Amino acid sequence: MPVCNGALIRRTRCHLVALVFACVGILAFAAEAISGAKIETPYGESQIEMELHQVPDAPVYYVIGRPGVPGADNEGLSSNAGFVVTEKGVVVYDALGTPALGYRLLMKIREVTDKPVEIVVAGHYHADHVYGLQAFEEHTDATIWAQQAALQYLSSPGAERRLEQRREALFPWVDESTRLVAPDKTYTDRTVLDMGDTQIELLHIGPAHAPDDTIMIVHRYNVVFSGDLIFGGRLPFLGGENVDTRRWLDGLAYLQSLEPSPRFIIPGHGDADENPQASIRFTRNYIEFLRRQMGQAVDNLVPFAEAYGSTDWSDYEDVPTFDAANRGNAYEVYLGMEKELFD
Numbered sequence: 001m002p003v004c005n006g007a008l009i010r011r012t013r014c015h016l017v018a019l020v021f022a023c024v025g026i027l028a029f030a031a032e033a034i035s036g037a038k039i040e041t042p043y044g045e046s047q048i049e050m051e052l053h054q055v056p057d058a059p060v061y062y063v064i065g066r067p068g069v070p071g072a073d074n075e076g077l078s079s080n081a082g083f084v085v086t087e088k089g090v091v092v093y094d095a096l097g098t099p100a101l102g103y104r105l106l107m108k109i110r111e112v113t114d115k116p117v118e119i120v121v122a123g124h125y126h127a128d129h130v131y132g133l134q135a136f137e138e139h140t141d142a143t144i145w146a147q148q149a150a151l152q153y154l155s156s157p158g159a160e161r162r163l164e165q166r167r168e169a170l171f172p173w174v175d176e177s178t179r180l181v182a183p184d185k186t187y188t189d190r191t192v193l194d195m196g197d198t199q200i201e202l203l204h205i206g207p208a209h210a211p212d213d214t215i216m217i218v219h220r221y222n223v224v225f226s227g228d229l230i231f232g233g234r235l236p237f238l239g240g241e242n243v244d245t246r247r248w249l250d251g252l253a254y255l256q257s258l259e260p261s262p263r264f265i266i267p268g269h270g271d272a273d274e275n276p277q278a279s280i281r282f283t284r285n286y287i288e289f290l291r292r293q294m295g296q297a298v299d300n301l302v303p304f305a306e307a308y309g310s311t312d313w314s315d316y317e318d319v320p321t322f323d324a325a326n327r328g329n330a331y332e333v334y335l336g337m338e339k340e341l342f343d
Ligand SMILES: [Zn+2]
Pocket: 079, 126, 128, 129, 228, 268, 269
């Protein structure tokens, strides 16, 4: 019937038009995700898109890094960072992976407030979180805080090796003029920053992911910056020299025990979410699962490859970063459990 056919043709055309628009939209989005507008910084030009998010109903803001390892495609923007605007000024948590990115975070702060940046908390001294400190040191009067174990990292050969590696992998954003910035102040177990209307608690949870893991709790808004204890929606990264999964589980248990329970967690990597209990539980279950599986293998003297091959990974194999992280994580836990046997 003609009417029917006409309607069909119109509908088909409509679908085609919609499809074309959708495709253009996707392409535009992809281009945008890779490179935004060129932005001049004192540390060179930066093009990676950096979007500022706000925690609902709170003067707490954050940016989310890209998945994957720091490289030219993401300019080193692989970790998250954020800040809190208080009566006494701005408190920043983490500074991103290059001085240019640190500077761009500072520009984001300036879009929101002209209050001075009073404090920058370095959640743990890993390259992807602290190379941006240089921008805060050179362009603000902020005091940089870290847990005292950060000092050991700064004087370790590993820190120098990592900087060399990043000068190649992240050139020109990390170059000969990039340097590690030490904290101005350190604490041991816990400290509270009095920011007038907002009390900000820093708590040492390491060694878990790193010796100096600091979580930052903004009690007034019930928001937690968890650092790399949690990777939002991804498998956490258990590789590295100083990982301690026992302490890590203690840290997660502590987050679960907070009263009132956090309403918002900004993780070190991956998306922030409004269901923090689920994120904490997911990370905890994963680490417990690894410890159970690898622990049994160690107890029974089963070699790692065999233990890995016979483990049922179906609960985790669809999680982003499974292929990149899981085997290495399992191996780290296997070695760690061997070591624990002799502790
Ligand atoms: Zn990290």
